[in-house]
Amino acid sequence: MEIQEPGRAARYSQSRRSQIGLPNAQVVVLNIDKPFRVGRRLLLAGSAAALLAAAVHITPGTAAPAPSAAAREQALEDEKQIRDLLEEYGHRFDTLDLVGYSQLFSAQGTWNGNYGGSYVRATGPAEVLAMMTRVLGNPQYDPKKVAGFHVMSNFLIHVEGDHATARSRWTFFTRGEGNVLAPALAGHYEDRLIREKSQWKFFERRVFKDIPTDE
Amino acid sequence: MTRTRTKKWLIYAAAMGIMVAATMTALGLRAQSAVAAQSSLEARLQRLEDEQAIRNLLVEYGNDLDTQDLEGYSKLFAKDGTWTGGIGSAKGPDGIFAMLQKALAKAPPYDPAKVRSFHLLTNFHIQVDGDKATARSKWTFFGRSDDNKLVPRLAGHYDDTFVREDGKWKFKSRVAPHDIPNPDEAK
Numbered sequence: 001m002e003i004q005e006p007g008r009a010a011r012y013s014q015s016r017r018s019q020i021g022l023p024n025a026q027v028v029v030l031n032i033d034k035p036f037r038v039g040r041r042l043l044l045a046g047s048a049a050a051l052l053a054a055a056v057h058i059t060p061g062t063a064a065p066a067p068s069a070a071a072r073e074q075a076l077e078d079e080k081q082i083r084d085l086l087e088e089y090g091h092r093f094d095t096l097d098l099v100g101y102s103q104l105f106s107a108q109g110t111w112n113g114n115y116g117g118s119y120v121r122a123t124g125p126a127e128v129l130a131m132m133t134r135v136l137g138n139p140q141y142d143p144k145k146v147a148g149f150h151v152m153s154n155f156l157i158h159v160e161g162d163h164a165t166a167r168s169r170w171t172f173f174t175r176g177e178g179n180v181l182a183p184a185l186a187g188h189y190e191d192r193l194i195r196e197k198s199q200w201k202f203f204e205r206r207v208f209k210d211i212p213t214d215e
Numbered sequence: 216m217t218r219t220r221t222k223k224w225l226i227y228a229a230a231m232g233i234m235v236a237a238t239m240t241a242l243g244l245r246a247q248s249a250v251a252a253q254s255s256l257e258a259r260l261q262r263l264e265d266e267q268a269i270r271n272l273l274v275e276y277g278n279d280l281d282t283q284d285l286e287g288y289s290k291l292f293a294k295d296g297t298w299t300g301g302i303g304s305a306k307g308p309d310g311i312f313a314m315l316q317k318a319l320a321k322a323p324p325y326d327p328a329k330v331r332s333f334h335l336l337t338n339f340h341i342q343v344d345g346d347k348a349t350a351r352s353k354w355t356f357f358g359r360s361d362d363n364k365l366v367p368r369l370a371g372h373y374d375d376t377f378v379r380e381d382g383k384w385k386f387k388s389r390v391a392p393h394d395i396p397n398p399d400e401a402k
Contacts, residue, residue, distance in 0.1 A: 069260055076263050154336050156274045167278070171335055171357065171365075183365045186333065186357060210330035212363040 027204040054158075081200050082193055086168050089148040095139040102129035106194050106201035112208030114214070146182065148174040162195040163203075186211045216326050254324075265343045269377055273352055276348075277334040283325040285315045292376050293385035300391035300399070332358040332368070348381040354391070370395045 067075075085104060092101040107113065111122045116135035122128045151182040154169040169188050176182035187209040194203040261332040272291060279288035289312035292298065297306050298314070305314035323331075356369040371393040378387040392398075 069256060072260050076260075076267065079267060087295065151335065153336075154274045154277055156271055156278065169333065169335065183357065183367055186365050207329075208263065209315065210327075211359045211365045213329055213359065215363065 005174075014212060072101070073193070075159050078096045078164065078195075079157050082157050082159070082164055082166060083155055085193070085200050085202070086166060086189070086191075087152050090152045094146075094149045096136070096139050098129055098132045098136070101132065102126070104202055105204050105205075108194045109194070110204050111202075112205065113205070114209065115207075134167060147174065148172055162201070164193040166191040185209060224230050240348070265348065265379075265384065266341050267294075269341050269343070269348055269350060270339055272377070272384050272386070273336060273350065273375075276389075279304060279353075281325075281330075281333045282327075283319065283322070285312055285319070287316065288312075291386055292389075293380050293387050296386045297379075297390070298386075298389045299389070326340055330359065332356060338372075338384045348374040348377040350377070369393055 004196055008145040008190075014132040033047055063201065089101065089104055092104070103127050106129050107124055109128075111128050111131065113120065115131065122131040134209065140197060149172070152168060152172040153171070156168065157164065158164060159164045167188065167190055170186065176184075188203065188208065190204060190206045192204040192207070193200050195201075221321060238380045246314070276288065278284075278289055279291065289308040292308050292311055294307055296311070298304060298311050301313060302318045333356075335355040335357060336352060337355070339350065340352065342348060343349040350373070352373050352375075354371055354373060355367060356371075358366055358368045360366045374390040374392070376387040377384050379385075
């Protein structure tokens with residue numbers, strides 16, 4: 001059996017075959033040519049299908065591996081809302097709105113740190129409120145006799161869906177002896193936040209006092 | 216008769232042709248304006264994200280400095296990024312790392328239980344322009360006195376330029392002038 005060069009010899013007509021002395025091998029011709037024809041049809045059908053698929057999928061917004069504009073906008077809004085929460089904490093603390101302050105914590109949210117001379121871990125708004133009234137009593141805020149305030153700064157917030165982490169600084173100023181403005185304490189917060197009923201709340205707030213150091 | 220009818224059909228056909236063309240043009244224009252609106256929304260989103268990323272960069276700088284993470288600090292600068300301030304000037308992450316290492320050589324390592332100082336960073340004003348940006352902000356440096364009290368020591372501001380390098384915002388140049396106490400009188 002001779003093996004023919006499929007590309008050219010297989011395509012010669014019967015008369016040309018006898019002219020150039022090729023055997024009358026119709027079976028061979030068909031067998032070699034068939035895969036090419038099938039392949040071409042498959043190719044055509046495949047390209048048609050691909051074109052159709054492309055036409056269907058070119059409609060905007062369908063195949064999007066990158067985060068959607070809506071998701072990106074949501075992440076920006078979340079970051080802003082968490083920044084507001086960190087500042088609101090300071091505002092409610094400074095204006096002695098202790099109930100409002102405690103409500104910034106989620107149902108299982110914890111406050112962790114040294115307060116009133118001992119380490120405290122309060123869980124949920126009720127315990128947080130109890131901790132505050134234990135240390136501060138039930139003071140009334142007097143805008144004419146402000147005792148102190150927190151400067152909140154250095155916010156670093158990372159949002160991941162319905163959870164987030166944050167790190168920030170607090171610097172506490174007081175009205176010192178002789179009615180002068182005096183920096184008194186400074187520290188930082190390490191927080192975990194949670195979206196609870198579409199509102200960002202503290203899930204865990206760890207309060208660190210940096211200066212003065214505990215001696 | 217036949218000629219008039221043919222004429223009529225020709226007019227109908229022409230009218231239909233114009234209507235189809237007009238509809239297609241209108242659809243095309245609508246698609247185009249939708250793309251334009253989307254790209255302007257994309258541009259606005261990108262600007263907000265960039266502004267946020269740069270705000271984080273300003274704060275990370277402070278965190279790295281206050282915790283003496285010199286490597287992390289120096290990597291916030293672009294390949295040819297420069298730092299200029301009270302302790303001199305340096306270029307590129309390696310140069311900036313070396314400068315800080317020299318400046319802090321005698322300082323004890325960072326101990327979270329014995330914090331000696333920190334930078335209060337405020338008044339961020341950031342302007343993004345594509346892959347470049349500028350910012351101005353304030354720093355107030357607080358320290359712990361020998362008798363363990365919180366004291367404000369220095370205050371100044373930052374003049375920054377940024378560049379987007381491999382998809383991340385980096386300092387292209389940071390100038391950190393001291394404002395109070397006045398550096399000339401302090402010497």
